[in-house]
Amino acid sequence: MDGDQKASLNERLRAAMFASRHSIFPAYRTPAEVFDGLAEACRELGIEEWDFYGERGPVALLEATVSELFGRPVTYFPSGTMAQQVALRIHADTAGHRRVAMPDLSHLLVHEDDGARILQDLLIEHLTTGRTTPTRAHLDVIPGPLAAVLVELPLRDAGCLLPTFEELTDLSQACRERGIAFHVDGARIWESQPFLGKELPEIAAVADSLYVSFYKGLGGLAGAALVGDEDFLAQARLWRHRMGGTLFHTTPEAVAALVGLRDRLPRIPDHVEWARALAAALPDSITVQPQVPHTNTFLLYAAGEPDDVNTRLLAATEERSLAFSRPWSAAEEPGRVVTELTVGDGALDQDPNTIAGLIAELLP
Structure with missing residues (x-):
C-alpha cells in the first residue's frame, strides 16, 4: 500500500x-454539542461572570475545587507544557543549578520538542530508561547534586505504567534525604489513583509539586494546574505571567474542567x-x-x-x-x-x- x-x-x-x-x-462530540453543554453547565454551576486573566469567576472556582480534592493550594495554567516547565524552572532556580532527572520516556523529552532544555536551560539526566518505573535504586546511581526529580504518573509511553505507592513514597523520601525537589507529572493522576490505592491528598503529599491535566481523563477543552505550597505557587504565578499564560479569558476551559470533575471523575x-x-x-x-x-x-x-x-x-x-x-x-x-x-x-x-x-x- x-x-x-x-x-x-x-x-x-x-x-x-x-x-x-x-x-x-x-x-466524540461536535463543537456545537460541546458549547451547548458548556452553556448549560454555566447555568447548573451558577457561573455568571467571566474570569479575567486567570482570576475570579470559574477559574477561581476550579482552583478551589481542585485544592479541596488534593488538600493543598492550586494555581491554574493554560497548558501542562507551560506548567511543568515552570515547576522545574522554580526548583532549579531554588537549587542554584540546572540539573534534573526524569525517565527517558518522559513526555517532556518525547513529545515537547526539547522545550525544557532549550527554554529553561535544564541539564537532564535519565532517571530510568525504557519501560521502567523509577525507584530509590535508580536515584541512588545518579551521583552529585540534582535540583529536581520528575516522575510521570503513569508513564504513558510505557503503556501507562505505575509504581506502587510504597515505591513512590520511598523515592520521595530519598529525594528529601538529598535535598532534591520531587515533582510529579500527574497528567493522568485521576486515572492513576485506583491503582495507587490512596486518596488524592495522600498522593499529593509525597510531592513538592504536582501537575494535573483537565482535558485527558476529565474530557475538558484544555488547561492544567500546579499543586504545591503557597511560596512555590507565588513564583509559579509570576512565571505564568512572564510566559504569556494569563490569557484574557479561560472561562470555557475552566467550565469544561469543572464539568469533568463533576461528571467524569467519579x-x-x-x-x-x-x-x-x-x-x-x-x-x-x-x-x-x-x-x-x-x-x-x-x-x-x-x-x-x-x-x-x-x-x-x-x-x-x-x-x-x-x-x-x-x-x-x-x-x-x-x-x-x-x-x-x-x-x-x-x-x-x-x-x-x-x-x-x-x-x-x-x-x-
Missing part, C-alpha cells in the same frame, strides 16, 4: 470512528475495571502492556501488518457502527503491530468479552 492509500485508509478510519453510534473510547474507577476485564478476555496471541492494566489506558501488541489489520478494522467499524479499536501501527519488532486503547464511558455499555472477540478477529 503506497503513501496515498495509507493516508486514505487513515482518514476513512478516523471518519468511521467519529461516525460510530457506539464507542468504548471517550465520546466514573474513572469503573473505566479502569472495565479495561482490566477486557485485557483478561483477550487471547494469548495478543500481548497486553502492562499485563494487567494499571489505568484505563494500555497497549496491545500482536503479529500482523498495519495495513492488513487496519483494513479489517475499517470494515468492522463501519459494519457495526462501533469504535472498538484505535488504528494499529508497526511495532518495534518486525512483523508485529501495536495500538493504544483508552477506555471511556461508552465502554460501560459494552461487554468486554465481546469487544475482546472483535479485536481478536482483526488479527491473522
Whole structure:
C-alpha cells in the first residue's frame, strides 16, 4: 500500500470512528454539542461572570475545587507544557543549578520538542530508561547534586505504567534525604489513583509539586494546574505571567474542567475495571502492556501488518457502527503491530468479552 492509500485508509478510519453510534473510547462530540453543554453547565454551576486573566469567576472556582480534592493550594495554567516547565524552572532556580532527572520516556523529552532544555536551560539526566518505573535504586546511581526529580504518573509511553505507592513514597523520601525537589507529572493522576490505592491528598503529599491535566481523563477543552505550597505557587504565578499564560479569558476551559470533575471523575474507577476485564478476555496471541492494566489506558501488541489489520478494522467499524479499536501501527519488532486503547464511558455499555472477540478477529 503506497503513501496515498495509507493516508486514505487513515482518514476513512478516523471518519468511521467519529461516525460510530457506539464507542468504548471517550465520546466524540461536535463543537456545537460541546458549547451547548458548556452553556448549560454555566447555568447548573451558577457561573455568571467571566474570569479575567486567570482570576475570579470559574477559574477561581476550579482552583478551589481542585485544592479541596488534593488538600493543598492550586494555581491554574493554560497548558501542562507551560506548567511543568515552570515547576522545574522554580526548583532549579531554588537549587542554584540546572540539573534534573526524569525517565527517558518522559513526555517532556518525547513529545515537547526539547522545550525544557532549550527554554529553561535544564541539564537532564535519565532517571530510568525504557519501560521502567523509577525507584530509590535508580536515584541512588545518579551521583552529585540534582535540583529536581520528575516522575510521570503513569508513564504513558510505557503503556501507562505505575509504581506502587510504597515505591513512590520511598523515592520521595530519598529525594528529601538529598535535598532534591520531587515533582510529579500527574497528567493522568485521576486515572492513576485506583491503582495507587490512596486518596488524592495522600498522593499529593509525597510531592513538592504536582501537575494535573483537565482535558485527558476529565474530557475538558484544555488547561492544567500546579499543586504545591503557597511560596512555590507565588513564583509559579509570576512565571505564568512572564510566559504569556494569563490569557484574557479561560472561562470555557475552566467550565469544561469543572464539568469533568463533576461528571467524569467519579466514573474513572469503573473505566479502569472495565479495561482490566477486557485485557483478561483477550487471547494469548495478543500481548497486553502492562499485563494487567494499571489505568484505563494500555497497549496491545500482536503479529500482523498495519495495513492488513487496519483494513479489517475499517470494515468492522463501519459494519457495526462501533469504535472498538484505535488504528494499529508497526511495532518495534518486525512483523508485529501495536495500538493504544483508552477506555471511556461508552465502554460501560459494552461487554468486554465481546469487544475482546472483535479485536481478536482483526488479527491473522
